[in-house]
Amino acid sequence: MADRCRQVRTGHRIGCALVLAAGALAVGCGPASQARRLDPPGGQGRFRLVVLGVAQDGGLPHLGCTREGCERARREGRRVDPASLGIVDTATGTSLLIEATPFIEAQVARLHEIAGRASHPRRPVDGLVLTHAHIGHYAGLIHCGREVAATDHLPTWVTERMAAFLRDNGPWNQLVALGQIELRTIRGGEPFEPMPGLRITPIVVPHRQEYSDTIALRVEGSERTVLFASDVDRWEGDLLERLLDGVDVAYLDGTFYDGREVPGRDLSEIPHPPIVTTMQRLAGRARDRPGSIRFLHFNHTNPLFHEPELRREVERRGFGLAVPGESLLF
Ligand SMILES: [Zn+2]
Ligand SMILES: [Zn+2]
Known part of the structure; x- marks a missing residue:
């Protein structure tokens, strides 16, 4: 497929202009190794x-959805996977996956394609961090089991409550019992190092908590800090400002x-x-540092998936819309 994503980078401005009509959000929009790099000038990290x-x-497409956006994606064989990040240590090749989505196989393959690392079958990545127990964020763990990869003591960082959920409920408890994943518990506000030199601080955030609590992640590399929320x-009280402090x-x-x-729902509810x-x-921040605030986790009904003019409007205001395959050194 042709590369459909034009990257814009001037000075510290970062952004990724999209030609949505051509399906730029879909998996496979251009060779994964090409551009779409949001590296800082000088390229350190x-x-x-x-x-x-x-x-x-x-x-997207979404099970059961018959809206035009989903139907069109089906017709064109396009798919947009749930939010997930991969991190690779460029010095050692060690890799970390943030979230295990149901599409983990394609996403890990993409990480290797972009970051250039061959995988060991029982260690497709070197570590996993999970933010909460909603299906798009952890259900891909199922592929770590004996029917698929049978991973070998894959270090998996989760909160205490998430760990209890995985230990106490099938089929997840089998992954723990068979040593396919190795749970490592983390706490809000306490930084941990999943790989040398990479410091992650979990921050507990308000979110529907049927099975686990939910964390945002402040990820500090050698040069810059990235937030995943x-x-x-x-955004209760000053939560947003606290999350963005130093990011x-x-x-x-x-x-x-x-x-x-x-439709029909009160926005505040x-x-x-x-x-x-x-x-x-965040209007001021976006003006001062265009592209530094980047949205993701778009619902399949989100008009940004389907209205190019609306996307351009958001980008004109200095905000970024994350696309699969974009990457940055930090
Ligand atoms: Zn959720
Ligand atoms: Zn979610």
Whole structure:
């Protein structure tokens, strides 16, 4: 497929202009090794972060959805996978996956393709960090089991509550019992190092908590700090400002645009802060550092999937819309 993503980078401006009509959000939009790099001028940074998916948990097309956007994606054989990030240590080749989505196989393959690392069958990545127990974020663990990869003591960083959920419920407890994953518990506010030189601080955020709590992740590389906060019910108090403190590039919850996706519902009652609200709060930051706030976790009904002019409008205001395959050194 032709490369459909034109990258814009001037000075510290980063962004990725999309030709949506051509399906730029879909998996396979251009050779994965090509451009779409949001590296800082000078290109320093020991770690490379790769965006492996940008959709909400169910992806696009979405099971049962008969809207034109989903039907068109089916006709054209396009798919947008759920939000996930890969991180590779460029010095050692060690890799870390943030979120195990149901599309983990394609996403890990993409990480290897972009970051250039051959995989060992029982260690497709060297570590895993999971933010919460909603299907788009952990259900891909099922591929670590004996029916598929039978991974070998894959280090898996999760909160205490998430660990208890995995230990106490099938089929996940079998992964623990057979040593296919090795749970390592983390706590909000306490940094950990999943690989030497990479420091991650989990931050507990408000989000529907049926089975586990939910964390956002502040990821500090050798040069810059990246935030991943894909699922938040609302920006309570100064939560947004606290999350962004000291962060260079932020991947934020972009599930819904302005509520038109869920007609008849009061905007204030919908979990996930609408993009329009987040943009209002961060207008100054986006003006000063264009492209440094990047949305992902788009619901399949989000008009940004289907309306190129709306995408351009968001980008004109200095905000970025994450695309699969974009990457940055940090
Ligand atoms: Zn989600
Ligand atoms: Zn969620």
